[in-house]
Amino acid sequence: MSRLTSWWDALSGPVKFRLYTRVTIQVAVLSAVAGGLSVSARGPWLTVGLVVAGVAAIVALEVQPDFAGRSRARWRRRALPAAGAALAGVWLAFALVARLADSDLISTQASIVSVFAAALGMLSVVAFLRHKWWTVLGISVVTGVVFGSSPFAGLAVAAVTFVIGSFVVATTLVTVWGVRVVDELDRAKGVEAELQVAEERLRFARDLHDIVGRGFSAIAVKSELAVVLSRSGQAERAAVEMDEIKTLAVESMGQMRKLVRGYRGIDLMGEVGGARSLLSAVGCRLVVEGDAAKVPARFHEVAAWAVREGTTNIVEHSAATSAILTLGNAGMSLRNDCPHGTPGERSGLRGLGERLAAIGATLDVAASPEQFALEIHWEKK
Template identity: 65%
Template sequence: MSRLVTWWRALSGPAKFRLYTRCTFHVAIVAVVGGMVAAAASPWSMAVIVFAGLITIAAVDGQPELATFPTVVSRRWTGTALIVTLSVLWLVAAVVVRVADDKAITDDARTVGLFATVLAALAIVPFHRYRWRLLLVISLATGLAFGESLMVGLLLAVGAAATGYLVAGTTLLTVWGLRVVDELEHAKRVEAELQVAEERLRFARDLHDVVGRGFSAIAVKSELAAALSRAGDTERATAEMDEVKTLAVESMGQMRTLVRGYRNIDLRGEVAGARSLLSAVRCRLVVEGDAAKVPQRNHEVAAWVVREGTTNIVEHSSATTATLTLGAAGMSLRNNAPHGATGERSGLRGLAERLAAVGATLDVTASADEFILEIHWEKT
């Protein structure tokens, strides 16, 4: 049981929704089978209905639109098997209704035929290109084949069409919901990739703006100094080379400042970035306390805690709320809906090493409903 619970919690939100959808289809099919079995009178019709229900469940599981995981290989042959099974059942039932003299036998055959029509509307028609035309043809054929008279047949056709359109429409709405979930998950991944790309572009732009101008000036002044030296004006050439040296030192300093600004992180900036990133994944961040309360010597490592903790929330949870607490004695970051056990995460290990370097400690508390990072600035 514990393994099942752990497996369920480790699933992503979209995977859980897909699994729920498949189970819903299974329950619907079982309910239809149960109703038809209750209406059937003979053992052979009951056996046929149960067999057709099992084939339908296999066909639903074989649809790629309903696969719980992207790696699951769709079984197209189950759809073909279902079409053949339901077609044979429908035709045999229609023949029995027309040729049998026993009312009990004709009622059973009619039940089987209507059952085949409902299953077709549930598991075949929604995935066909011309689904609505096909459903209309099936409904008319069902009314004409199983109606005792023309008027009864028309009424039966109308009922079969109404039921079929309702069942097929429900299936299509469910598939549409799955597609929306997939698109949202894809948009989430694309947004994360765009953020990384934007950061790379920002660094490239800053590097070009800061260093490119200095290097260009150095190149021009070096050429001028060489020309002056060849012309015999050594005093001006020396002055130009002094300026080249000054520019080189300034450019190196600007590059160090740029790289340091890229590598070092600011606590307030990280809190703002965490709020923005978590908001993009539908998680609300609540900040308690103020960055000013954190000791100045711990600002940088606190910023790393916020960054790594935010990454941990995005990658290892389906959190809807997170709380960041900042104080003079320590800080904490907690979130709901974690995925499974903590395991060995390199990010947390690296964070613990950063904290140990400044004399701070990291405590991780993981439960089924909450994940907590708690930091104390001084060992106690």
């Protein structure tokens, strides 16, 4: 059971929905076959006709790209025409039986099986054709002509077949539309996450430009002034300007280091808010337990780095739907479900461990098929 649940948890949302949809339709087909057997089957040939039509419909649905997703092209090229031919064969065979039978009971049962095969064909094959509604109309007219004992009876049969066919085709189209909407939402989530990353990069580039541009501009201007003063014999003023140039260079380098290390200082509350936003964008709900105020002040920065690295780890190495961040005075933890395999040697976690070791904190990683957890303990004094 644990393997089954792990396999299910590892699937993405769209794949789960597609699998659920496919199984639901196939169960509906099997239920229809079982109902047809209980109502109309009074002989082995009727049973065979209903079973063949049901199996052909299931095969046709199994290889439809909208439901099957990654079905192999060679298998689809062979299976779909074979399933369509089987459904058409059942319809034609039982249409002939209905026309040639001497018994009214046999004729009626054969008619039911033939119409049943036509309905399954509309559900599993016709609904995915380009000119589906004209095909439904054509099948309905032909069915009315074949099974109608009189013009009025034929019109009635054609009308019933068209209504049934239109219903099953419309149902299939709505189902396919739902699958595609889920796929589009999943793609939109991915695009939103990428846009947030791009926005962060732009913010970093803008901050870097502001720091470097302002500092270098000031250095360039003061360097020109120092050159002019030196050439004009004002050595003292030139020395003052050069000292200021040195100060500006040191300040700019310090600001750049601070920017690279933490985007002008890294804030724990800001990282928690950013983590919630980023995880929400990829379909993961973050629950925060505890209070950032309980984290000792000297560990705020490293805790913020842990939140940032843990969030990146969830986005890149899991299909998590929920995560729990716990903050306290003795340590913190970040747990998420649906990890992708074992953690292995990840440079981000290694860097986080080195950063923690520098201040006397420890990092423990716990991984299982169901959960991935980062446990961090502060230095005990």
